[in-house]
Amino acid sequence: MSRAARATREPAVEFRPCREGDLDGIVAIERATFPEPWTRSQFAALLAHPAGFGWVAEVVPRGVVGYAFGWVAADEAELADLAVQGDVRGRGLGRGLVDAFAREAGVRGARRLYLEVRASNIVAQQFYDRLGFDTVGRRAAYYRHPREDALVMRAELPLAVDRPRTAG
Numbered sequence: 001m002s003r004a005a006r007a008t009r010e011p012a013v014e015f016r017p018c019r020e021g022d023l024d025g026i027v028a029i030e031r032a033t034f035p036e037p038w039t040r041s042q043f044a045a046l047l048a049h050p051a052g053f054g055w056v057a058e059v060v061p062r063g064v065v066g067y068a069f070g071w072v073a074a075d076e077a078e079l080a081d082l083a084v085q086g087d088v089r090g091r092g093l094g095r096g097l098v099d100a101f102a103r104e105a106g107v108r109g110a111r112r113l114y115l116e117v118r119a120s121n122i123v124a125q126q127f128y129d130r131l132g133f134d135t136v137g138r139r140a141a142y143y144r145h146p147r148e149d150a151l152v153m154r155a156e157l158p159l160a161v162d163r164p165r166t167a168g
């Protein structure tokens, strides 16, 4: 099938700031994705905090299929939670979410974006590497259930997300 034909069959994705009404769908994806899922009240508290914000990827009429949450403190941003629903991974949604999150972080004054990732989560590390993040540290036993180190990754803002696929 040609790219054009596939495009007409694939539903459009919208990236937009998270709203309170998105949280039920987000929590369902969160529980299906992580061994230590955030609770609904954790997401709500972050959204209610002046420094916190989140972006979602929505497919109409299906609903939210991915999200990115975090905060900005002074000139540093933290990407604290990112997930894309399993059946729509590999289609650029994760990249779009990090891009949208990083743009808002930049508008809020951040010059660097940090995150932690499980040492065993090679898929996510390769994903962040493609978006221009470098590994800058390691936090011993950062995660529980299962207990595991975190790698600390960092990118300068604005992100170099528009690199061609053949680059690097």
Ligand SMILES: CC(C)(COP(=O)(O)OP(=O)(O)OC[C@H]1O[C@@H](n2cnc3c(N)ncnc32)[C@H](O)[C@@H]1OP(=O)(O)O)[C@@H](O)C(=O)NCCC(=O)NCCS
Binding pocket: 033, 082, 083, 084, 085, 088, 089, 090, 091, 092, 093, 094, 095, 096, 115, 116, 117, 118, 121, 123, 124, 126, 127, 128, 130, 164, 165
């Ligand atoms: C990590 C995650 C968010 C990526 O989302 P995604 O929508 O599948 O990623 P994208 O389609 O936007 O991919 C962007 C880039 O990452 C790379 N990438 C994505 N999945 C990859 C994989 N399985 N292996 C290697 N590279 C991968 C792609 O090659 C792509 O680069 P390219 O466009 O230059 O080819 C998704 O896999 C996920 O939700 N994982 C479970 C939750 C998780 O691990 N979150 C991060 C916790 S720190």
